[in-house]
Amino acid sequence: MIRYELPPSRNIEHPDIETVLGADGRADPHLDPKLDTALVVRIYEAMLRTRVLDDRMLALQRQGRVSFHVGCRGEEAAIIAAAAALRAEDWIFPCYRELGALLWRGFPLQRYVDNMFGNADDVVQGRQMPDHVTGRQWQYASVSSPIGTQIMHAVGFGWAAKLKKEKLATAVFFGDGATSTPDFHTGLNFAGVYKTPTVFLCRNNRWAISVPSDKQTASASFAAKGAAYGVRSVRVDGNDALATYRAVREAVERSEQGPTLIELVTYRLGGHSTSDDPKAYRLQEEVDLQIKGDPLTRLRRHLELLGAWSELQERRLVGQLDAEIKACVEIAEKKPAPALRSMFDGVYAERPWHLDEQYETSKRGPRPEKE
Amino acid sequence: MIRYELPPSRNIEHPDIETVLGADGRADPHLDPKLDTALVVRIYEAMLRTRVLDDRMLALQRQGRVSFHVGCRGEEAAIIAAAAALRAEDWIFPCYRELGALLWRGFPLQRYVDNMFGNADDVVQGRQMPDHVTGRQWQYASVSSPIGTQIMHAVGFGWAAKLKKEKLATAVFFGDGATSTPDFHTGLNFAGVYKTPTVFLCRNNRWAISVPSDKQTASASFAAKGAAYGVRSVRVDGNDALATYRAVREAVERSEQGPTLIELVTYRLGGHSTSDDPKAYRLQEEVDLQIKGDPLTRLRRHLELLGAWSELQERRLVGQLDAEIKACVEIAEKKPAPALRSMFDGVYAERPWHLDEQYETSKRGPRPEKE
Amino acid sequence: MVQAINDALRISMRGDERVVVLGEDVGKVGGVFRVTAGLQDEFGSERVIDTPLAEGGIVGASIGMAMYGLRPVPEIQFADFIYPAFDQIVSEAAKYRYRSGGEFGIPMVIRTPFGGGIRGGHYHSQSPESLFIHVAGLKVVCPSNPVDAKGLLLSAIRDEDPVLFFEPKRVYRAAKMDVPDGDYTVPLTKAKVVRPGEHVTVIAWGAMLYEAIAAAEHVAPKVDVEVIDLRTLWPVDIDTIVESVKRTGRVVVVHEAPRTCGFGAELVSLVCEKAFLHLEAPPVRVTGHDTPFPYTLENDYLPLAHRIVPALLETAAY
């Protein structure tokens, strides 16, 4: 069942997948979105930042300093280039791997690291697992674990904006596994019927934990599912930052006419999360082959061709990021846990009598309020 | 939103819909399944029987003698011809309109009428609403009200048979509205992945209570949804008994290779159920136009052409059916309600202590056990 | 009650552009019980929306709408069909405020007809309120009469939290009374003593309230029964309950839902925790049975007055 597909950069074998960046780093002149080089550099830098961050979080988890991390190694183009293609007014409804999209929008790194430690400064007050953040100010909805549920929210949000004649699109990320959930079906169906301004971003990273994408569905592709809902769809090389940007931008710009389903064909180079060991279900050969299609390598080659990136810049940025992350971790680790009270707040807009009582009882216990 | 489509018999306008019976009653020689005339007569008789039964149940409901009825006026071909095309080994997983399929398999009319009255002889002991029967001996699963849930059961049942190397198909009926449910999505997806021997029979009767089928989905057709799951699909004139038979038979015969989704394009000529007044949401003109495509008229015309049916036979059969139903009703109406005990039995294979207690308490009450 | 709820929806929609109604058959026909009748004519099909057949979609889309800033009022056609939306209600709506550190609340009122007594069998009769009371983050409301129905719904739509609004369909048309015109609210924090009494406290809600009252009348004046209509089930008005039980020392809880792990169990526990020394008899539950809801024998299933009366007499004599 494990397939040795060629890396997406060799898309001569996958003529149905939209690709811009060739293996040589050159952009297909017909499809090139012709972005400012400065923007492409920013995208690359953000991809690299996410990569470095993932590595450091993984290390912290292995050292037992954070309990869990879910990263996006291999999917940086699908995430960052998609985020870059969105307009300021657009909203992001994330799955759990899209931290890079939030950072792209300006979410402070310190707040992210605070979330990893679930400390008192965590935006969600240590209530959720690491990597489960929210960023309203950055038009980024709340990360939750249940697969697929955010899809309906993106549809409802976009639909509401449309009813209010506000022009914005909602972009919702989810995995290949998520296409099997009820919410995928309902989300696409409602979006098709009401022509909501929704961009469905299916990160097909070939795996849902240990289940390969060809066991997830017998459909010819994930993009093919759009037709079942009268929803426009495209299949894109998700390891190709330019192709991703192009497709997402187009979808967003035509979102007033209705939704688009974009299958971003990519590959999860790491484990599902720090709790997972992929050696148990896939061969290293498959991963090795996919490493050749690493989205960072591909974009870097392009930038090098343009003379816009160098080894020196790379090393300098990595060093900078390392220092920045280290500083945030040191601060985050020293911050206290959230106050006991915070556990009883926010269940409702106002705390009702029974939670007052439960809080009081907790305070009286042998573990006093830590405030 | 209400569309005035031509009746399906004029399928020159709907080239994608498989049709055998022309408006003149002649069968398309290329597509004709070439059934024994005796069988076609039996199918017609069963369709007529269902029609008469529906009329009588509606009348009983209007008289306040039964509380509820859900019929299939206009959908008799889609139901009876489909049932006729199944093999003895195949199982039926009904929605709530397919009583005709159960009677086709030999379920005694008296048992059905007992169910309508929820009396002590009702196969489900008055536990469910009228028309919610079960017929294990006739390989007919239990009718339940929640839309779509039976789809997964049909898939699981067929899958189990396949694992056990038993050759049978499961045929599952559902409406156009049901295609929006999670179970449709999951059922088709699992069937596609595991190649289960399942025939999905989507009765597209154009309405889900007051919601027209073009508001149910933006898909080009319901059949088109098969591709999203790698499931073979066909779109068939469901008012055409021969076309329905042909498509279902083919699907059943190739079910060893995997599932088929069949969209049976038909029309609900009556109200959704006796609780519904369709005048509130559709125009009589639309219904009048559809009456011209009445599946009984179409098949009768065909049989008359063959010299296999006459007005005399029609009148005689209707008279016979009337008498038969009347006799059953008289008997059913006199039967007692189920025993109080029956309410506490069958929740589990064996009655646990708490239901013993609840039964005892009930007996002690001012309403003594009616046994 | 149907008219009162319709009125509340209309008032909300007139006064607040953010209110939208969505569900199966709520638009063109105005709902299978006619609760939303005429709303689409007045507010258009953009604010009174007929949806595809997917309860999870109805609630999930409403959550997204609420995040945007609307005040969606989704309808689930029968409470029995709420389970396909269970994940969106329990995993998402209930937890969204908390898990987002308060960045997004989900003001939304899920209206749904519930309860037996209309010959609905298994799937048109259920009372699933306790499932939602168990889930932190939800409010659960259940009016018993038209005046409360209107005032509670107006409060619920203005509330900042997700509310499950259970409408007792057995009294949709039965309970007639003069409903005040215009805008008024009934707070989501107050139960109501509908019949004062000194010997036994009966707690009920929805359609069973009338059975409780009938039983109370039946045993009067020998046994003087106080009847409390909870109106808001959760967070429950504990003060009214405790004050009453401390006075009477005896309590009977009546509900249609199956007995085991029903809300009655919680009420009994709360009474024990807060008024144990005042109890002169064990708290009693008169409830639906632990079976699926039956069709023919529904009057033997429901905790009608004939089953409440002996409970009152026994409790009073304990």
Add this chain to the structure above:
Amino acid sequence: MVQAINDALRISMRGDERVVVLGEDVGKVGGVFRVTAGLQDEFGSERVIDTPLAEGGIVGASIGMAMYGLRPVPEIQFADFIYPAFDQIVSEAAKYRYRSGGEFGIPMVIRTPFGGGIRGGHYHSQSPESLFIHVAGLKVVCPSNPVDAKGLLLSAIRDEDPVLFFEPKRVYRAAKMDVPDGDYTVPLTKAKVVRPGEHVTVIAWGAMLYEAIAAAEHVAPKVDVEVIDLRTLWPVDIDTIVESVKRTGRVVVVHEAPRTCGFGAELVSLVCEKAFLHLEAPPVRVTGHDTPFPYTLENDYLPLAHRIVPALLETAAY
């Protein structure tokens, strides 16, 4: 416990061709907790099935398989993700025997890891047992140790009714003991007194049993606590409970699930109904709080020994 459950599955599958296992990641990797490890190697991918990501599909297909005559053992990867299957469990599996007049039973065991204590936050920590106890037609089982886990699972797979089998993941690896080889069963009708005592009865299950025992040890010998491990939550072994409470006159129920409408409420009500005159103190609940399950503060959320101890002391001194 992981090994014991694996063992029970293996024995069932060897002895009974009808048993199949299905779920997300149960095959090739043997489950995210390794509970089904090695089963696919031994029984093949037709009997140990990796499914698409759809809990409703897993349970719905299992119902169909059970109707055919198999004995499916579906896994829900975490109890927190059972809600997409709620409709199939509640509307279909629970009611199928009843509504078909007994023509089709649904013998099926839904296994699922549940409970907190592994830093799982909102969605890898929940204890939703009471939702299923409220639904007529389901059995609910929860082992606390490997020996019981194996014997209860073997019983559950042989039972004719749908069983929810909640596995306390906090003690998946913690609880070590010698598990007998081969086939044996623990009946689904019997609780177990794991620590006899005379002053207070504590009722617990799953991982909280160990907290209850620790608390009991802590207050001994001053307070002599009897600890009951329910093992099967529903139908509960009422006799063991009532016998104990009649003796001690005091009862504390401990559970991780949120307090309101949790199973504790039902147990308190049952005790009141069946042993009121023996009660010398109000029944007490020590439970999870009515909030979503938190991450950082999970040890303040859980009813750990430090919260049970004062409850025991207060109850004993009442």
